[in-house]
Amino acid sequence: KNQVEQSPQSLIILEGKNCTLQCNYTVSPFSNLRWYKQDTGRGPVSLTIMTFSENTKSNGRYTATLDADTKQSSLHITASQLSDSASYICVVTKGNNRLAFGKGNQVVVIP
Amino acid sequence: DVKVTQSSRYLVKRTGEKVFLECVQDMDHENMFWYRQDPGLGLRLIYFSYDVKMKEKGDIPEGYSVSREKKERFSLILESASTNQTSMYLCASSSPGQGTINYGYTFGSGTRLTVV
Numbered sequence: 001k002n003q004v005e006q007s008p009q010s011l012i013i014l015e016g017k018n019c020t021l022q023c024n025y026t027v028s029p030f031s032n033l034r035w036y037k038q039d040t041g042r043g044p045v046s047l048t049i050m051t052f053s054e055n056t057k058s059n060g061r062y063t064a065t066l067d068a069d070t071k072q073s074s075l076h077i078t079a080s081q082l083s084d085s086a087s088y089i090c091v092v093t094k095g096n097n098r099l100a101f102g103k104g105n106q107v108v109v110i111p
Numbered sequence: 112d113v114k115v116t117q118s119s120r121y122l123v124k125r126t127g128e129k130v131f132l133e134c135v136q137d138m139d140h141e142n143m144f145w146y147r148q149d150p151g152l153g154l155r156l157i158y159f160s161y162d163v164k165m166k167e168k169g170d171i172p173e174g175y176s177v178s179r180e181k182k183e184r185f186s187l188i189l190e191s192a193s194t195n196q197t198s199m200y201l202c203a204s205s206s207p208g209q210g211t212i213n214y215g216y217t218f219g220s221g222t223r224l225t226v227v
Contacts (some may be wrong), residue, residue: 036214043115043201044219089154091216099216103153
């Protein structure tokens, strides 16, 4: 079973609307959690990183939250733009320095 | 701006060829990684290195080898390319920082390899 589960697998939203992506993980011990944005055909680009003691982190219109007790994270996109169309990947660093990757949330923003 | 640079965006090779994928980082990071990314499977770790001339197998090392002769360069080698190695290959580097391991984890732009 994958240690990092993301939902929804894909979604379509109207330009200007908000959306929230979910990430549930079972990794233990846990060092940090990141969200990456990956445009089609490109490498992932870091949006946020949070350690277990942090519960929110913002990067422009992107806001990530973390609940280390329930092992859940979310990424909220505010006032979506066409350029937000991408795959968003949740990544958890395990205690052995390895990373556990979610399979991504595919977001499509339409005008 | 810090960078992880992969030498090729697109590569087409024939079955049986020896293939070299090059990755260079300019951040003086100790750790470097090679992943492949396939639809429905996400990113999977092939090999990684924590120091020059050091390498460790990841989750799917079969059919691959690596070389790290200098701190800034990490090469992935396909000794005899096969069609099931057609994939997107991503290099990454990281360094401890901010009190947590792998803090500055940066990916390259990827190499789309097609083996025909």
